[in-house]
Amino acid sequence: MSSAIQEAPPAERNGTELRRPSRTLRYLTLVMAAVLLLGVGWTAATLVADRAPGDESAEAGFARDMSRHHAQAVEMAMIAYAKGQDPAIRQMGYDMALTQQAQIGHMQRWLQEWELLPTGSRPAMEWMPDAVPVGQDGLMPGMATREEITRLHEAQGAEVDQLFVKLMINHHLGGVHMADGLLKVSDRAEVVRMAQAMKQTQQKEINELRRMAPAGG
Amino acid sequence: MSISTPGGPERRPTVVSTGKKPAAGRPAAGAKATGAKAGPSKSGSAQRAGGGKGPRKPITPVKVSQGRSWGPIALFVAVGVLAASIIGFGAWATFKGSQSWEDKAADIAGIVNYRETDPESLTYESHQSGKIEYKYSPPVGGAHNNAWQRCLGDVYDAPIASEHAVHSMEHGSVWLTYRPDLPAADVEKLASVIRGNDFMLMSPYEGLDAAVSLQAWGYQLKVDSADDPRIKEFATTLAQNASIEPGVPCSSGNYTTGTGTEPRELAPPTGG
Numbered sequence: 489m490s491s492a493i494q495e496a497p498p499a500e501r502n503g504t505e506l507r508r509p510s511r512t513l514r515y516l517t518l519v520m521a522a523v524l525l526l527g528v529g530w531t532a533a534t535l536v537a538d539r540a541p542g543d544e545s546a547e548a549g550f551a552r553d554m555s556r557h558h559a560q561a562v563e564m565a566m567i568a569y570a571k572g573q574d575p576a577i578r579q580m581g582y583d584m585a586l587t588q589q590a591q592i593g594h595m596q597r598w599l600q601e602w603e604l605l606p607t608g609s610r611p612a613m614e615w616m617p618d619a620v621p622v623g624q625d626g627l628m629p630g631m632a633t634r635e636e637i638t639r640l641h642e643a644q645g646a647e648v649d650q651l652f653v654k655l656m657i658n659h660h661l662g663g664v665h666m667a668d669g670l671l672k673v674s675d676r677a678e679v680v681r682m683a684q685a686m687k688q689t690q691q692k693e694i695n696e697l698r699r700m701a702p703a704g705g
Numbered sequence: 706m707s708i709s710t711p712g713g714p715e716r717r718p719t720v721v722s723t724g725k726k727p728a729a730g731r732p733a734a735g736a737k738a739t740g741a742k743a744g745p746s747k748s749g750s751a752q753r754a755g756g757g758k759g760p761r762k763p764i765t766p767v768k769v770s771q772g773r774s775w776g777p778i779a780l781f782v783a784v785g786v787l788a789a790s791i792i793g794f795g796a797w798a799t800f801k802g803s804q805s806w807e808d809k810a811a812d813i814a815g816i817v818n819y820r821e822t823d824p825e826s827l828t829y830e831s832h833q834s835g836k837i838e839y840k841y842s843p844p845v846g847g848a849h850n851n852a853w854q855r856c857l858g859d860v861y862d863a864p865i866a867s868e869h870a871v872h873s874m875e876h877g878s879v880w881l882t883y884r885p886d887l888p889a890a891d892v893e894k895l896a897s898v899i900r901g902n903d904f905m906l907m908s909p910y911e912g913l914d915a916a917v918s919l920q921a922w923g924y925q926l927k928v929d930s931a932d933d934p935r936i937k938e939f940a941t942t943l944a945q946n947a948s949i950e951p952g953v954p955c956s957s958g959n960y961t962t963g964t965g966t967e968p969r970e971l972a973p974p975t976g977g
Contacts, residue, residue: 513777520781524788531795556903559857563956593952596945603803606945607902609937626858626901634859638960 540602547679549615550670551595552608553628554686557666558588558595560631561659567640568652576700577649584656584693594682616669630662653701660690660697806946810924813938819845820923827923834970837868843882843910844871846922850968856880856955858901861908861962868968869959873906874922877948878955879940882910883917883931891916891931898937904944904955908962921947 541547561584568581599606613620613628622628632640632655640651667687674680810816819826819841826840829848837848844867853872854865870880881899883892887909895917899905910918915927917936921943928935959969 513774517777517781521784524784527792528788531792534795534799556857556901559903559954559956562954563855563857566957589954592954596952605806605941606904607941609941612901622901628901634960641960 541604541676541679542602543604543608544610544615546615546617546670546673547676548599548602548604549608549610549613550666550674550679550683551598552606553612553615554663554666555592555595555606556612557628557631557659557663558592560637561585561588561656561663562592563637564632564640564652564655564659568648568656571644571648572652573646573649574700577652580693580696581652587689591682591686598678613666615673616666617672618669620665620669628662629665630659632659650701653697657694657697660694663690664694806942809942810939813926813935813942815926815928815935816939817925818923819925824923832872833868835868835968837871837968839867839871841925842912842914843867843880843918843920843925845920845925846871846874849875850970852969853955853958854906855958855960856906857903858899859906859960860896860900861906863909863962864911864966865908865959865962866964866966866968870906870908870920873955873958874920874947875949876904876953876955877945877950878904878906878921879944879947880920881905881907881917881936881940882913882920883907884913884915885909885911887916887931894931895936898940902940902944904948905940911966922949923947 565581565583565585565588568577569585570578570581572578572581596606612622612626620629625633627633636651636655640648640655643651664687667683667690670683671680671687674683811818823840827846832851833848834850837850839847849871850866850868851872852869853876854861854869856873856876856878864885874880879899881895883895887895892909895907899907916929917931917933918925918927919936919939921939924939924943924947926935926939963969
């Protein structure tokens with residue numbers, strides 16, 4: 489600053505020009521003020537306007553909880569793929585397992601980009617607009633119990649198909665419900681897009697599962 | 706604007722006053738020093754007293770105007786410091802928010818980072834069947850069995866094979882172990898941290914030298930109380946992040962404790 493002020497006076501030649509330093513200072517002040525305002529504005533914009541979803545946001549809750557919800561579906565779908573009797577069940581198992589595992593990857597990537605941990609500090613589903621309580625067993629709506637999963641692991645033949653259809657319809661209903669919860673409160677483009685896609689896919693799969701086992705569905 | 710306006714009227718007389726001195730810079734420098742001592746507002750009026758006499762020389766005003774700029778400079782500095790602190794705070798907040806999980810882990814008091822202190826113990830050639838001798842108890846990484854132990858927030862109420870748990874940790878899970886004689890209430894407290902959280906599992910562990918020991922691949926934390934807040938801190942910071950095979954699942958794998966600490970050879974494809 490002092491060097492800038494020193495430069496000004498040599499321009500002086502007579503009394504009227506003595507005001508020049510003040511004018512220069514005035515310009516300098518203006519420029520400085522503009523630069524500072526820009527800096528402050530930029531900082532504020534970075535902090536507020538372009539902020540990624542926070543640790544307790546619905547988006548983060550969705551990414552975490554849907555990842556967990558999906559992980560169990562992947563386990564069930566892999567059993568269906570490996571042991572299902574009906575080729576259509578095996579095909580569906582393959583489809584669901586790969587799709588949902590890939591979607592887990594998408595959701596985990598969001599959390600990384602938002603600089604959040606994969607595990608939240610708040611209870612599961614707390615972010616949902618209708619505040620879904622999660623049972624003592626820690627299972628979110630639609631999820632199978634450990635015992636049901638074990639039964640599916642140990643089932644043989646047609647029992648695998650029946651059990652898979654029953655458990656996966658429930659699981660998808662829970663998944664659609666969670667996607668709906670996100671859609672009610674979020675306008676974050678990539679998350680909304682994913683939730684819409686999940687909802688549509690899982691609704692169609694529910695229809696398909698019901699057709700496969702009219703008795704069990 | 707507010708800075709330059711008061712400075713304007715003061716400036717003119719000052720320059721005039723120095724004009725009567727010989728062209729040299731010395732006296733002017735002295736005037737500047739006086740002005741600086743007197744403070745920004747006083748320096749202007751003091752020098753103004755000598756104003757209006759004779760023509761000025763072109764050189765001297767340089768230093769005089771310097772002396773009179775203390776007011777604006779002080780304001781500049783004040784505003785600058787304010788702005789810099791706002792920007793600095795923003796930068797700090799951004800930095801703090803983006804602190805890596807490794808840094809967060811390093812901040813946990815008492816954590817041992819074997820990735821740094823003993824990376825050799827974490828290396829292995831390939832999956833290995835049968836019992837494996839581990840250097841640390843409970844193990845924190847290294848060779849392991851083909852099958853992993855399911856780690857979808859599984860709470861096992863009986864010991865499991867380390868050979869499977871180490872594989873789970875390779876997948877990024879946090880393995881919480883506790884002394885089998887812990888009161889049920891304590892075990893339930895621990896379970897509330899693990900249950901329902903993917904990439905976590907817990908089981909009792911015979912011969913543990915602490916009430917609770919948490920492991921992730923290359924990391925360990927031993928604590929003496931189930932109430933220790935570092936338990937949750939360790940679990941949430943390292944789960945999944947500590948994976949050395951990003952994207953790998955915790956689903957399937959072994960899900961029973963049926964074989965105790967004896968590893969289970971080549972599980973069927975679905976992990977049964």
